[in-house]
Amino acid sequence: MRIDLLNSLVGDVAHRFGLSMDQARQLAGVLIALIFDEKRGGFAGFVHLFESKGLGSLVQSWIGTGPNQPISAPQVERAFGAPLIGAIAGKLDAPVPATAGAIGALLPGLINELTEGGKAPTGIPETLRYWVASIADWLGDLGRFGWGALAAGAAAVGGAVAGGVRAVGHAADTTVDAAAGVARKTGRGLAAFLPWLILLLALLAALAWFKGCQRQREAAADASVSTSAPLGAEPAATAPVAQSNARFSFENAEGKARIGGQVASEAEKTKLLDAIKATFGAGNVEGDLVVDAGTAPAGWLDRLIALLPDLKARGVKLGFDGDKIDIDTSALPEAERFALSQKLRSGFGGFEISGLWDQAMAALSSLKAGFSADDLVKALNLSAIYFDTGSASITRDSYETLRKAAEAIKAAPAGTRIEVGGHTDATGDAAANLQLSLERANAVTAKLVELGVPGEQLVGKGYGQDKPIADNASEEGKARNRRMEFTVLR
16 A cells, blocks of 8 residues: 555545545545445445445446546445435534545545555555544444444554554553563563564554654644743644635626625725726725635635626626525526526536526426426426536536426426436447446436435436437537436336
C-alpha cells in the first residue's frame, strides 16, 4: 500500500469537497473499517455487497488493472444506505452531500491501492491500522447500522494501536518492561516476543510522527496565540468560526433594480454595486448590501455580473443563499421564461436552482385532474435531466424537475408503472455507454423514490447508444441522444 498516494488522494478529496484534512483522514479510516468488516465477510463481503446492489462492475473495475469507473453520490447511498451516510456525516460534522461525494471519490483509489496487481487483500495492511485507530472512539456508534465490525472487530483492529497512541510520551523503558513482562507471563521469552515488540514500536513511532504533524499544523494555523503567555501555559483553544452564506436578492420593479443582501468584503460589495449601476443606471438602483467579515465569499458573484443584462426584463426576481438560487419569472411571457431559465441554468451549473421554467415544467403543471398515464409520460419526456460528464451523478439544477415529476407520478392513475430508460450518444465504447445509461436510469429512479414515488412503480433500464433519435455526427444530435425516456409499462 503506497501511503504517499493515499495521502495525495485524501488531500485531493479534502480540497474538492470542502473538508479539512482531518475530516478526510477520518473518512478514509471509516472506509477501511467498512472494507474489512469481518462480520460481513471482510473484503470479499464488501465486494459482494456492491454486487448485490447492482454495482459489481464498478467495484471490479477498481480491483482490476484497467481504469477505475466513477461512483456517484446516489450510488454510494444505494450501497451503504442513506442512514449510515448521514451518521458518518454527523460524526464528521460535514454536509451529507459532501460526505457521500467524498466517499465516492475515495473508494475507487482506495480499493485500487488495496488490490495491487488485482489481488484481494486478506486483512488491513499494517500501514493503515492507524487510520482506523484515529476514529476508533466513535466507530462503535455506527455499528447500529448493521456493520458489526464497526462496533467490535474494526474498533478492536485500531484499539491496540489507539492505546499505543495514548502511551506515547511514557518512558521507553516502561513500554519495554511491560512488553517483557507479557513475554515472561506467557512463557515465550524475549526472543519469541521480539518481532512483535519491534512491530509495536514501529507502529508507535509512525503514530507519534502522525500526531506530531497534526500538532505542527494546528500550531501553525493558530496565529492568534499570544507570545507573552507564561512559559508552559496552555494556549487558549480557538473555536472554528462558522461562516454564514453570502446572500443577494434582486427584483426588477418597473425597470428599477431593488437589491439587498450580505457579502464578505467591501471589494465584493463595490464590484457588484458598480456592475448593477452600469447595467440599470445609478439612479435606478434601490437598496444596499451589508458587509460582514463572517460571511463566506460569494461564489456566484462573477457569474451573476455576467448575466445582469438578462435581468432587465420587468418583473424578474432572483435570490441567492450560498449555492442555492431561487428565481421567479412568472411575470414574463412563456417564451421569455423558457429562454431566461435556460440562461440561468447554463450560467449557474452546479447550483441548486428552484423556479426554473421549461417545457417539461409547463407541461407537468398543466396536467388536469384525472390525467392518463400517456399524458404523464408525454409531459415527462419533455424534461431535461442533466448529469456530471461521464458519470451518473445528477446535477443539482435538475432536482426541481425531478421533484415536479415525482409529484405528477404520485398522482398518476392507480397501477401506473413507468420505465425510466437511459440513452447515450455514440461517443466511446458501446459497452461502457450501456453501463452508464443503466446507472443514470437507476440514479433517476432512486431520486424519484427518495422523493416519495413507490419503488414498484418504476423500472430503470439502460439502452446505451442503440436507440438514437438524431444523427451522432453533430454535437446537437449527440445532445438529443443523451436523454432519459419515460415509457408506460402495459
